[in-house]
Amino acid sequence: MTFESLGLSPELLRAVAEQGYTEPTPIQAQAIPVILAGQDVQAAAQTGTGKTAGFTLPILHRLQPLANTSVSPAKHPIRCLVLTPTRELAAQVETSVKTYGKYLPLRSTVIYGGVNIAPQIKALQGGVEIVVATPGRLLDHVQQRTINLSQVEILVLDEADRMLDMGFIPDIRRIVALLPAQRQNLLFSATFSDDIKKLSGGILRVPVTIEVARRNATADLVRQVVYPVHKDRKRELLTQLIRTLPITQAIVFTRTKHGANRLCGQLERDGINAVAIHSDKTQSHRTKSLSDFKEGQVNILVATDIAARGLDVDQMPYVVNFELPHVPEDYIHRIGRTGRAGTPGNALSLVAPDESRELADIEKLIKSKIEAVRVDGFDSPRAEAAARPPRSAPADRATPRSPRTAHPQPEPDETPVRRTPVDAPRVSASGAHFSRPPVASLGKKTREVPALLGGLVKKAP
Ligand code: AMP
Numbered sequence: 306m307t308f309e310s311l312g313l314s315p316e317l318l319r320a321v322a323e324q325g326y327t328e329p330t331p332i333q334a335q336a337i338p339v340i341l342a343g344q345d346v347q348a349a350a351q352t353g354t355g356k357t358a359g360f361t362l363p364i365l366h367r368l369q370p371l372a373n374t375s376v377s378p379a380k381h382p383i384r385c386l387v388l389t390p391t392r393e394l395a396a397q398v399e400t401s402v403k404t405y406g407k408y409l410p411l412r413s414t415v416i417y418g419g420v421n422i423a424p425q426i427k428a429l430q431g432g433v434e435i436v437v438a439t440p441g442r443l444l445d446h447v448q449q450r451t452i453n454l455s456q457v458e459i460l461v462l463d464e465a466d467r468m469l470d471m472g473f474i475p476d477i478r479r480i481v482a483l484l485p486a487q488r489q490n491l492l493f494s495a496t497f498s499d500d501i502k503k504l505s506g507g508i509l510r511v512p513v514t515i516e517v518a519r520r521n522a523t524a525d526l527v528r529q530v531v532y533p534v535h536k537d538r539k540r541e542l543l544t545q546l547i548r549t550l551p552i553t554q555a556i557v558f559t560r561t562k563h564g565a566n567r568l569c570g571q572l573e574r575d576g577i578n579a580v581a582i583h584s585d586k587t588q589s590h591r592t593k594s595l596s597d598f599k600e601g602q603v604n605i606l607v608a609t610d611i612a613a614r615g616l617d618v619d620q621m622p623y624v625v626n627f628e629l630p631h632v633p634e635d636y637i638h639r640i641g642r643t644g645r646a647g648t649p650g651n652a653l654s655l656v657a658p659d660e661s662r663e664l665a666d667i668e669k670l671i672k673s674k675i676e677a678v679r680v681d682g683f684d685s686p687r688a689e690a691a692a693r694p695p696r697s698a699p700a701d702r703a704t705p706r707s708p709r710t711a712h713p714q715p716e717p718d719e720t721p722v723r724r725t726p727v728d729a730p731r732v733s734a735s736g737a738h739f740s741r742p743p744v745a746s747l748g749k750k751t752r753e754v755p756a757l758l759g760g761l762v763k764k765a766p
Contacts, residue, residue, distance in 0.1 A: 311337045313366050316408035321362070324404065330355035331517045336491075337363045345490045345512035347505045349497035352464070352641040354517055356493050357401045360387075360461055365406045367459070367489075368434055372410045381412055381432025382456035386484070388440055388477060390467035391611065392417035392588060393595070398463060399437040411435060416452075418442040419588040426451045440468070440476035447483060457484045462508070465494040466501055466634070471611070474504060481508055495641065496634055526644035527624075529652045529675045531664065534683045536657035539627060540568060542683045543655065544575045546625075547605065554598070555623035556606045558639050560630065568627060569607045579605035610635050626654040629663035633670040 306329055308321050329337065332350040339346055340363035350356040364385050373380050387402075389395040399415035406413065413435035414428040422445065429436075429452055436443075436452075446452035460481070462468065468477060490509045494501050497516065505512060534542045546552060559565045562583040569581035580594040580603050597603040610630060624643045630636055643650025654675070656664055668674055 306334050308362075312341060313337070313362055314369055316369070317362055317365055317405060320405045320407050321358070326358075330359070332356050332515065333359040333362070335515045335517065336360060339513045339515070340364065340489070340491060341366060343367070343489055345509040346515060347492045347497075347502075347509055347512040348494070348515040348517070350493055350515070350517050351495035351637065353644060357398055357463075358405060360463075360491050360493065361398070361401050361405050364435070364459055364461070365402070365409060365411060368411055369409055371434070374410045378430060378432030381434055383429075383433060383436050383452070383454060384456060385435045385459040385461070386454065386457045386480075387435070387437040387461040387463060388443070388468070388473075388480065389437065389463045390439065390471050390473060392419060392439055393591070394464060395437045395439050396592075399435075402435050402437065406435075413437065416442050416446065417588075418445070422446075422449075422451075440473045440480060443480060444476055447480070454480070454483045455485065457488060459489045459491070460484060460508075462490075462492045462494075462504075465492050465504060466496050466498065467638070469498075469500055469504060470632070470634075477504075478507075495638060526649045527640050527652050528649065529640065529654070531654045531656050531675045531677045532680060532683070533677060534655050534657060534680075536659065538683055539655045539657065540571050542680060543568075543625065543627065544572065544577065545680070546653065547572075547577055550623075552623045552625075553604055554601065554621060555604070555625050556608055556621065556639075556642050557625040557627050558608060558610065558630070560609070560628045562609055564628065565607045565609055569605075572605060572607070577605055578603050579607055581607045583609040584611055610639065622650060624650065624652045626652070626656075629654060629656060629660045629667065631663060633663070633666040636667045637671070 308318055308326070308329055311329060311334070313321070332348060332354045336346055336348055336350075336356075336359040340360060346360075348356065348359070350359070368384055371384065375381070387395075387398055389398055395415050395417050399413055402413045412431075412433040414425065414433045414437075416425050416429075416436060416438035418439060418441050422442070425442075425446070426449075429446065443452070447454070462477065468474065490512070492501075492505045492509060492512070532542060532546075543557070547555070557568065557579075559568055562581075562585050565581040565583050569579045572579040580597065582591050582594050586594070594603065594606065598606045607627075621643045624640050626636070626639060630639065640650075640652035643652060654664075664675070
């Protein structure tokens, strides 16, 4: 299939060709015709599938007849509103709108908190057809009457599951109530839980459902590995992996802001070029860190889950879970940062004995065991035990999992204390000598693993 065959305008096809895309990704092939036909869509598509172009291109096509070069703001009412959970994702989506719409006189702007509101007001006053926004700041504009949503024809909820997790649903309902009843609605979500279905049921009308990835599937091209290691030696192992694989570019996830700062400082002391990105950092710092990272001036981005949401870095080769997330779905989001749009990626998880429960929950969610690789000098039997808890463990958990938050979830300053059994019996894991470049795997085990660690790696028992 080609982009031409989807019926997109020559201006859009030109912009797409400039990006070097030769054919639509599956989500694009399925979503674009439906959106062009004006239908509502609910799509289960994780990040990295090309979903942004999947909705941006047909939206631009639909708005193209209304595009004009008039200087009158009245000729540029907001016709499309895209809501995203984070500032970074909002910025990236709006960049995509500008990239794909570069040959069309349609205007767009991005609205998010943490920055001066005045330039946003100015942009809105000048007239824009497409607004990409995070819910909180958008409502600030509503309250200040600096935004008029009465002519919105298309609503997009991007990463709806994240918005749900972050407690944005009441805000979203408030915003939806301000929109004209007659409109097209598009909802994108990495995972497709019953809560998301409930949300979409209240907003979408007779939507076409598109599912390009298995429900809760991990990214297709991501090779996942667990490194059993004691908590106190994680930083040392990470430095070793960065140097020996080598890892030239990676996002390293920590659970807490303090953890991110601490790890970043330690890596820098080890001579590794790293920056931390989390919600305590100013927006300008976050933007600069991200652009330094994208340009290769910084090798390691140490990030919390919230800060990393929506980050799109082309061809990110590695994602490292310095700590496993408490919420297993976050694992899918994290590793979705690598293996994007056809490029193979690696997701490495450093797993300490006290993370056995998290690992079991993740493996249950992805319905597959993650390959364990032991590194000489780091593979204490205790750590190995943690990496392989008994398969029955999740059912009879000793401590209840922290509930999903109903309100915007702040990034924790410190890791909450959780008691988890560490004395689970050892279960053998598959392992292999690394001899070839990374091999894609989803669910099924691959026996060929990359020439990553050289002599460092030995076969797991
Ligand atoms: P997304 O899932 O929207 O975050 O997109 C992930 C990445 O895929 C982005 O870096 C896009 O530039 C890239 N991409 C989108 N569509 C295509 C395509 N048809 N072919 C190749 N890459 C694409």
